[in-house]
Amino acid sequence: MSTAAIIGGGNGGITLAKALDEHLDVVLIEPKDAFVHSVAALRGPVDQEWSSRSFFDYATLLTRGRVLRDRAVKADATGVSTAAGTRIDADYIVLATGSTYPYPAKYDLDDSTAVLAKLTTTHQALHETGSPVQDPGSGENSLPRQVPSRTLLTGYSPS
Template sequence: MGKKKIVIVGGGYVGFEVAQKLDAVADVTLIEQREAFVQPPAAIRSLVQPELLEQIILPYDGLLKSGRVVRGRAVSVAEDAVTVENGDRYVADYIVIATGSTYAAPFKPAGDSIEDFRQTSADVAARLKTAETVVIVGAGAVGTELAGEIASAQPGKKITLISSDDTLFPMYPAKLGANLERKLKKLGVTVVLGQRVQDLQRLDQPYEGSVTLADGSEIAGDMIFPVIGSRPQATLIKSLPGVQEGTLGRVRTDGWLRPSDYANVFVAGDIADVGDGMTIVATARQNPWLVKTLKALVAGETVEKLKPYSPWKKAPILVPLGPIVGNSWLFTTVGDRITRMMKGKELFIPKYRKAFGMSARAK
């Protein structure tokens, strides 16, 4: 008997890793619309260090040894197959949908073109270099890191980071947000808290203009970055029978990450509303569960007899402000040294390059 067939849609943090880990035990097909994986955490620093960009664009060619990566956009999912835009149909015993999310430019590629992403990142980096005033709207991890990267690499710019919350990282113990706020101020960043921007003109890319805050004050910027969160791409999965919409446009699942009436179709990552955030940290918990579960299914077990997925109670978070300083919450708040070692210095670049069969650093 041949190996069981697993089709995975989306080669992001979920798809590439789950495909690679199952490659030896199943007949794996990974369907991905782009020719390369891109690492968003390092896309932030690429704006102040443009030469980094080529290091974080990782072609899928070397990913799988036995299975295959199919370049194409999946357009429909049936119980036993996934169909791609050109009409090709990939038959499956098990299907994983991990179509992830989009983000405002220039932080993640949009659509199927890596070349457009390269160009957009380079354009924004060039504009940023000459900008004197920068306004960042949204102080989640991306906005906060962006403020830190710009302030540490290009001191002298007037940078304003705006949040509608009263503290930075309000979901975490107060020490994390307070320490990050203090370090940002030390880097020269103006942190405006508790103020919702009333008139953000674009959600898709940075622009020149001004923003009005709830108190009526106005802040002008040579560059205004909209950084207000990920938008899940769940259209494909929402067409399946029995799917229920969850929060923020994600889809709900049962205990085994199944969102529909099809017992063999799983979801994970940014599209899955399972109690985790839209983070790589979430996929670091979901992927091993998914791999273990699919290995057991391939070996003949039934899903309901396997342990259901349990989300992070409170997920750790690493927030570098450039390569040297930062803070993290790793079940306790930690400072510069650990944040630098775990993320700030290398931004996981060697880890992902190696996973894609490349040297740890570009030659």
């Protein structure tokens, strides 16, 4: 059976990996220890309950294929090489490496436990300063509840 190496376990990578799992030998290459649901990212720093629910274990994603926790550093005509020195020979290679945004929109750490610790520090800083946050939903709904002693000014009018 042919092998498909999919680089990146974000929304695109996991969707394709799941779809191909029964047809090809899938190797999903991803340095993070868990899928990150980015949509919840900006609310996380002000409402910690969201943060812990933003991570999903890759362990149950694939039935036949596997998830390799590593970072791809080279892709060529015959396969993919990783930072840890592993070589995946592949018939098909998919680049699904997504995009980058500054923290906390996207996380700059690959370990979800470390991310949660960093988010706790961010949360505490927001508590202490009542700093404005960029996500309208977070500011409108969460910050006043989390920091009731502060006045929050938002740049838009909620409907």
